Amino acid sequence: MFYLGLKQLSLVSPPVFAGVCRCFVGVSRCRSDPRGPQWTGYAAVMSSLLLLLLPLFILTPTTALEFRYHRNGEIEKYLRDISTSNPDIAHVYSIGRSVRGQQLWVLVLSLSPRHHSIGIPEFKYVANMHGNEVLGRVLLLQLIDDLVRGHRNKEAWSVQLLNSTRIHILPTMNPDGFDDAGTHCQFSQGRFNHNGVDLNRNFPDAFAGKRQQGQFVEETQEAEVRAVIGWLRSETFVLSANLHGGALVASYPYDNSNGGSEQVGGASVTPDNDVFVHLAKVYSYNHGSMHRGDSCKDGLSFNDGITNGYQWYALKGGMQDYNYVWAQCLEVTLEVSCCKFPPKDQLPALWTENREALLAFIRQVHLGVKGRVFDSFGVPVQNAVVEVKGRSNICLFRTDKHGEYYRLLLPGNYTFTVTYPGHQVLTETLDVPHGPDRYSALKHDFLLRRAADNSTHYTPTEFSPTPTCNYTLNVEGRCGAVATPTWTGVSAALGLWAALRFLSD
Numbered sequence: 001m002f003y004l005g006l007k008q009l010s011l012v013s014p015p016v017f018a019g020v021c022r023c024f025v026g027v028s029r030c031r032s033d034p035r036g037p038q039w040t041g042y043a044a045v046m047s048s049l050l051l052l053l054l055p056l057f058i059l060t061p062t063t064a065l066e067f068r069y070h071r072n073g074e075i076e077k078y079l080r081d082i083s084t085s086n087p088d089i090a091h092v093y094s095i096g097r098s099v100r101g102q103q104l105w106v107l108v109l110s111l112s113p114r115h116h117s118i119g120i121p122e123f124k125y126v127a128n129m130h131g132n133e134v135l136g137r138v139l140l141l142q143l144i145d146d147l148v149r150g151h152r153n154k155e156a157w158s159v160q161l162l163n164s165t166r167i168h169i170l171p172t173m174n175p176d177g178f179d180d181a182g183t184h185c186q187f188s189q190g191r192f193n194h195n196g197v198d199l200n201r202n203f204p205d206a207f208a209g210k211r212q213q214g215q216f217v218e219e220t221q222e223a224e225v226r227a228v229i230g231w232l233r234s235e236t237f238v239l240s241a242n243l244h245g246g247a248l249v250a251s252y253p254y255d256n257s258n259g260g261s262e263q264v265g266g267a268s269v270t271p272d273n274d275v276f277v278h279l280a281k282v283y284s285y286n287h288g289s290m291h292r293g294d295s296c297k298d299g300l301s302f303n304d305g306i307t308n309g310y311q312w313y314a315l316k317g318g319m320q321d322y323n324y325v326w327a328q329c330l331e332v333t334l335e336v337s338c339c340k341f342p343p344k345d346q347l348p349a350l351w352t353e354n355r356e357a358l359l360a361f362i363r364q365v366h367l368g369v370k371g372r373v374f375d376s377f378g379v380p381v382q383n384a385v386v387e388v389k390g391r392s393n394i395c396l397f398r399t400d401k402h403g404e405y406y407r408l409l410l411p412g413n414y415t416f417t418v419t420y421p422g423h424q425v426l427t428e429t430l431d432v433p434h435g436p437d438r439y440s441a442l443k444h445d446f447l448l449r450r451a452a453d454n455s456t457h458y459t460p461t462e463f464s465p466t467p468t469c470n471y472t473l474n475v476e477g478r479c480g481a482v483a484t485p486t487w488t489g490v491s492a493a494l495g496l497w498a499a500l501r502f503l504s505d
């Protein structure tokens with residue numbers, strides 16, 4: 001296999017295409033070629049052959065993406081080229097700008113790259129949040145290249161994935177940090193953004209209330225963090241991973257705790273802990289060596305190559321907790337290389353180690369159950385609460401603006417409770433199969449009945465842009481169901497935070 005630079009990356013190789021075209025239009029001139037009739041016949045045969053092969057040149061990628069560290073400008077060009085060459089499955093967009101004004105580019109791959117489709121879950125990968133942890137950038141570009149070529153070649157693994165999933169890829173969340181990054185394996189500059197802020201400590205933190213004695217103050221979010229928060233409001237992501245470096249482990253929420261009932265044996269455990277453990281293991285066991293747990297030879301070992309984030313080390317303001325608590329998106333943090341800036345010649349092997357893990361993790365977006373909630377008029381409704389018995393999330397999981405819900409669950413029996421104003425509480429038990437093998441979660445719609453005592457007052461809920469925490473319920477202490485009384489501080493904090501947000505919107 002050979003590798004070419006970005007300029008030669010187009011799936012339709014321009015020189016080959018141009019050469020074929022020239023031969024095609026030059027056939028009549030070939031007839032009077034001074035090299036004689038034998039040459040003319042040979043040229044005609046070759047022209048016909050090239051004409052027959054033309055579709056293959058168009059449909060089959062001829063080059064692979066070079067294994068090296070592409071600069072931010074090169075990544076932008078690459079994503080734009082992919083989008084331009086494959087408008088049926090690719091679309092590039094920006095979620096905002098870094099502190100120094102660089103666009104944060106996302107490439108989305110899907111059969112419907114520009115718009116959400118009902119029943120198609122939204123998935124995302126984010127890399128290079130810490131600017132000096134750079135392997136994730138390479139892996140995500142290779143993943144794009146692989147998925148696009150696989151789809152063009154009609155390979156089932158790629159076709160089924162893009163037919164069933166909308167995949168958003170942000171190769172660098174911290175392009176300014178990357179520009180400043182040193183290449184030392186562990187200790188180099190570039191981790192922070194241009195303002196010297198660690199972006200994985202800069203998200204609003206649901207556990208910060210008690211630590212601040214109830215005086216919850218919304219910290220200033222950096223431009224890159226604001227961009228991600230806005231992104232989470234614009235799409236209802238179901239599953240996500242955030243690629244880092246410096247260790248080899250899959251870390252899952254929570255990263256923080258306030259000492260409430262979420263603390264179990266030194267870990268800070270979510271209501272969906274079984275799902276998170278499964279997700280982390282899917283990555284570590286499909287990875288070439290992560291599952292062995294001791295690959296960095298630094299004295300740290302992780303059973304199965306996974307860890308609860310808090311159990312490893314507590315951190316406040318992390319992105320995975322924010323995704324899960326505030327945006328009902330299950331996110332895992334993947335530490336994909338012992339060296340934060342691996343030598344270039346190691347990149348092909350590191351891609352090979354991670355490739356199947358990256359693909360297998362995306363397929364997990366099809367775990368569990370998905371569907372819509374309809375009101376008594378048969379209209380899909382936003383902000384209907386869809387709860388699973390035994391899983392009291394801090395922010396209740398709610399339907400989005402399409403009336404959709406997605407719940408990642410391992411196979412088994414689960415009792416759902418659906419609540420919506422003016423309607424009877426609906427309780428149903430579902431037998432959930434394993435969805436990833438079929439590239440689809442179990443489809444199940446909930447049909448609500450109007451409450452007898454409220455039938456004349458009901459009107460459908462007005463559109464609101466994003467399903468987030470039900471702040472009113474938090475203030476009333478409803479979300480305290482998941483925690484000990486220490487949770488009260490968090491509830492009050494969430495309410496105050498919500499009020500501040502409301503005033504600033």
Ligand SMILES: [Zn+2]
Nearest residue numbers: 130133244245
């Ligand atoms: Zn990191």
